[in-house]
Amino acid sequence: MTQVITAPEALKQPVRRIRVAGVFLIALVAIVVLAGIHLTQGTSSVGAGDLIKLVFGQGTDNSVNVLVASRVPRLLAGILVGLALGVAGAGLQSLARNPLASPDTLGVNAGAYLAVVVVAALGIHLPVLPAGGISFAGGLAAAVLVLALSSGGASGPTRLILAGSAVAMALGGVITVLMLLFREETARTFFWSAGTLVQSDLDAVTQMAPVVAVGIIGVMLLAGKLDILTLGDDTASVLGVHVRRVRVITTLLTVLLSAAAVTVTGPVGFVGLVAPVLVRLIAPLIPGLLRHRVLLPLSGLAGVLVVLLSDVGLRAVFGAQAGIEIPTGIMTMLVGAAVLVWLARRYRDSGASRTPGGASSGIRTRRRFLVVTVVLLLLVVGAAIGAMLAGDAFLRTGDIVNWANGRSGRAITYVLDQRFPRVLAALLAGAALAIAGTAVQAVCRNPLAEPGILGITGGAGVGAVATLIILPSASIWLLSGVAAAAALATFALVYVVSWRGGLSSDRLVLIGVGVSSAATAVITLMIVGTDPWNLSLAMTWLSGSTYGRTLPQVAPIAIALLVLTPLIAHHRRELDLLALDDDVPRILGVRLERTRLLMLLCAALMTAAAVSAIGVVGFVGLVAPHAARALVGGSHSRILPISALLGAILVSVSDSLGRTLLAPAQIPAGLLCALIGAPYFVYLLWRTRVPVSR
Missing domain, CATH: 1.10.3470.10 (ABC transporter involved in vitamin B12 uptake, BtuC)
Incomplete structure (x- = not known):
């Protein structure tokens, strides 16, 4: 050395x-x-x-x-x-x-x-x-x-x-x-x-x-x-x-x-x-x-x-x-x-950012958890209905009822048939990114970590964009598979390089940022080296957009949620222990590295599925888990469902605003998520800063 x-x-x-x-x-x-x-x-x-x-x-x-x-x-x-x-x-x-x-x-x-x-x-x-x-x-x-x-x-x-x-x-x-x-x-x-x-x-x-x-x-x-x-x-x-x-x-x-x-x-x-x-x-x-x-x-x-x-x-x-x-x-x-x-x-950080995920979140009552859950469920329903109604053409709730019963006119049917897969993709991808972020924050014991910061999102983006460039007509299953493989490969690289006599959360985050930067450079290099027809497709993925999504394209993210969410929820107690330190889980018989690896694998797969559905969207995996922790406390049995609901709301609202503000032009949902999530991240850093004596 x-x-x-x-x-x-x-x-x-x-x-x-x-x-x-x-x-x-x-x-x-x-x-x-x-x-x-x-x-x-x-x-x-x-x-x-x-x-x-x-x-x-x-x-x-x-x-x-x-x-x-x-x-x-x-x-x-x-x-x-x-x-x-x-x-x-x-x-x-x-x-x-x-x-x-x-x-x-x-x-x-x-x-x-x-x-x-x-x-x-x-x-x-x-x-x-x-x-x-x-x-x-x-x-x-x-x-x-x-x-x-x-x-x-x-x-x-x-x-x-x-x-x-x-x-x-x-x-x-x-x-x-x-x-x-x-x-x-x-x-x-x-x-x-x-x-x-x-x-x-x-x-x-x-x-x-x-x-x-x-x-x-x-x-x-x-x-x-x-x-x-x-x-x-x-x-x-x-x-x-x-x-x-x-x-x-x-x-x-x-x-x-x-x-x-x-x-x-x-x-x-x-x-x-x-x-x-x-x-x-x-x-x-x-x-x-x-x-x-x-x-x-x-x-x-x-x-x-x-x-x-x-x-x-x-x-x-x-x-x-x-x-x-x-x-x-x-x-x-x-x-x-x-x-x-x-x-x-x-180099290793020993600053204030290394705080257990639920260390400062306090204890919340069961009644509060139920109230928050009900309110968020209502907001999810409201966000979904609003997303179906909003866009370049505003509809009425009666139009949705008629469409659901098969009695709407041709124009209304066409519009809602186009919107429904987009709304569903935004809701499911937001929930998946939030759940993945919850797992990553617990494993890293760092409430400032998320799949994008760890390079997983960037790796999945590289796989998706490369597939679009090489095979513009690739099926959604091929696209999702390549994105998942690239996300897993990126995760493996970050994990292996971060390992140095043990896994340090600081090294994991810093190396993830470096790998994510490299992924951004690779994506840009691929884009500028291809023809304009592929460029528009690639930029759609990089900006995180639901434009043109169909129900078959939503299937991978739905499957990922159905399979991986119960697996992560099953390990909710281990996540509680991982968020504390390394010693307590070992004393209580938790296989530390095995659990870490399994949770990060689940997070990588969920992120890959979300990227394949709506492209690269950042900060959802950061904002949703942290907001959930502030609302219902540090127990992952409560954080996971609340985080999923918050993530679904964030992406759905961002997508609706993106389709409405400049209609018929559209702002990608990923950009609005960044504009909403990054200020919250800045606030979180400001609140947890440690004044330096002069």
């Missing part, structure tokens, strides 16, 4: 200037080599020989035009973005004293991108510098919120990642809704939503370069104080550092760097996470490398290497045309997901 150097040890080590200079020289040489290769890649016929001729003044006008108009702007954009994100990531990690902090995990990229989309949706076309200012404001707001929710990041990586994921998902839902509402206005922003280096000129690079320079110089001026800050706030205060001022200025400068990068290329994923990690990996070999006056610029160079290597690899593997069609951010996201998984195996 790589030796870990603590902050005090890093400050004691002298800076070996020759070795440090050697590292910088190697990094610069690698960048020059990659830049040379980068300039030879492209869709035109200009190759290495033409570039060599240009160096000696023998190049053609065509070669010059290709370089000036396309390749040099792309190269400079990659260098600028790599520098900005590398330095920003190193600064944020020092600020939060957390190796998992980055512009992605702190929601900076998502906030900056949302600000750009909002401006575009309003029909405002801003020059580069004002657009950068808008990005800065959005990124700063997101970063402040995530840092506040995670107690400044000091409470551990699990809370930081969960807070960042919740904020990013909520902002992503808003972005997608805006893109649906304002298709023409936001069309320009969609292509670089995953981070693309394609540039038509040098305007963005030349105008953002001074901003990046100011940000890097500003962070470098704080290098000495950041060194002292790594010792702890109290120690830094004793040594004369104004802790709050340093934190505020560092946050502003790192967000400024991230916003500049988003303005030029869009949100290029995980560069700010990977670059500092690469530097820390070689730190044990080079004394003094973790001093911030060395760490910050070297992280910037590492960021350039990550971006250029990803872009070169993308075009080398998928062809020159892929460099235009496939965003470079997809490749960096895949690399970053792998690094996140690697870090998760080394």
Whole structure:
């Protein structure tokens, strides 16, 4: 295992200037080599020989035009973005004293991108510098919120990642809704939503370069104080550092760097996470490398290497045309997901998020349980009836009665025949996701966990989208089978990688987030590499929509509920014990790992069935179990039915609103679930945060 150097040890080590200079020289040489290769890649016929001729003044006008108009702007954009994100990531990690902090995990990229989309949706076309200012404001707001929710990041990586994921998902839902509402206005922003280096000129690079320079110089001026800050706030205060001022200025400068990068290329994923990690990996070999006056610029160079290597690899593997069609951010996201998984195996959260599922839920009376059950059953019936009535054409309850008795007219019959499978799919999928979330939270002893966060939803989505792309006319049974197999394979990967002398719930959650990020990148890669006919189908699954569902497509989720719900309910007592700790179940004779594995398998299968029915829907498995626990207490004999009812209501209402608000256009149910669930998740994190003394 790589030796870990603590902050005090890093400050004691002298800076070996020759070795440090050697590292910088190697990094610069690698960048020059990659830049040379980068300039030879492209869709035109200009190759290495033409570039060599240009160096000696023998190049053609065509070669010059290709370089000036396309390749040099792309190269400079990659260098600028790599520098900005590398330095920003190193600064944020020092600020939060957390190796998992980055512009992605702190929601900076998502906030900056949302600000750009909002401006575009309003029909405002801003020059580069004002657009950068808008990005800065959005990124700063997101970063402040995530840092506040995670107690400044000091409470551990699990809370930081969960807070960042919740904020990013909520902002992503808003972005997608805006893109649906304002298709023409936001069309320009969609292509670089995953981070693309394609540039038509040098305007963005030349105008953002001074901003990046100011940000890097500003962070470098704080290098000495950041060194002292790594010792702890109290120690830094004793040594004369104004802790709050340093934190505020560092946050502003790192967000400024991230916003500049988003303005030029869009949100290029995980560069700010990977670059500092690469530097820390070689730190044990080079004394003094973790001093911030060395760490910050070297992280910037590492960021350039990550971006250029990803872009070169993308075009080398998928062809020159892929460099235009496939965003470079997809490749960096895949690399970053792998690094996140690697870090998760080394770091473990002991923060406040590790709370037994029913620890703070209190005891509820049986009468309260019965009242809540009756009320929720009435709400489920009301939601179902409302869903049947609402849509692009509003009906009356009498129409439903006539339809059920076979006496409705042709038009009414057609409308209700279309709506009934959708309503049923939403109700059953919501219940399945809620039950799966209840099992996952009990096994992980973490009320902030859910199937989507553990990567199960993403894995099922990969299977479903791959099936739609390869076999667009695949039957629902084949689609469900592949989705289930992919979900199980993803679950197996997360479980095996998380196992390290036992199962840690923190590792399980963090590795699940990393695998889920990788799944998102794979799905995006599959979508952008296919034809437009498959694209619409895939996007439907990714957004979580009931559009076009038929009764045969609902059958898998119904079967999953009928088979797996009794199995999970049968183990309700074991779930109560698992939610406490590891010792009590063992003392009482519970086969701990066997029960965990069985419950997670059931959750994976239920999630796969739900994905096959309505696509990828997030946060239902988080919100419903936690709300159920607050209503009826911590006993899983009560949580399971109440959670299922709440999940059914949440998805059904979201689907009804999505079909009604913009009729005849539709907002996918998954987006509305995210918009409803993510704020609740944020509230939950805020309520359970642990204030950090200053």
